[in-house]
Amino acid sequence: MTDLSEVRALAADLSLTEAEVDTAEKVAAMAELKRATLAVASTDANLAQWLSEEHYAGGVLMTAATMNKRAEASGKGDAFNAVSRGDLIARYNRWAAQLVARIDAVDGGAAPTQFLPQLARFRADPVHVLP
Structure with missing residues (x-):
């Protein structure tokens, strides 16, 4: 079993x-998560790939919310932007909770490869697919 305790805490x-x-x-928190995922000592390439894909998913959701807010602040947005940003924030928070649950599952012996197909679908279509 690999020690994912720092990644889980973050x-x-x-x-x-x-x-x-x-x-x-919040940007610093995501950067710290990335550093922690890279520091996980493991020879399991699937574990490293899974952690990288999880970080990517969170980063995409956070970036989308940020770009949405910046567009609204610059006058390019409208009331819909705040509503869609709320949806993006909710998706980000669900991803964060899901990441903790997935880490717990991997710590309990689950293979991280089981999460890779869904994360690949998210990478291919982050607008319509959940990570």
Whole structure:
């Protein structure tokens, strides 16, 4: 079993609110998560790929919310932007909770490869597919 405790601790603290979108603290939290995933000592390439794909998914959702907020702030957005941003924030928060659950599953002996197909579908179509 690989020690994912630091990654789990960081993932457990991931959440996003409207006020936190496009803040340095949230960007730093995602960067710290990436550093922690890269530091996981394992010879399992599937574990490394899974952690990388999870980070990608969270990054895409956070970036989408950020770009949405920036468009609205610059006057290019409309009321729909705030509604869709709320959906993006909710998707990000569901992903963060799901990441913790997946880490717990892997710590319990589940193979990280079981999550790769869904993450691949998300990478192919992040608008319509959940990670």
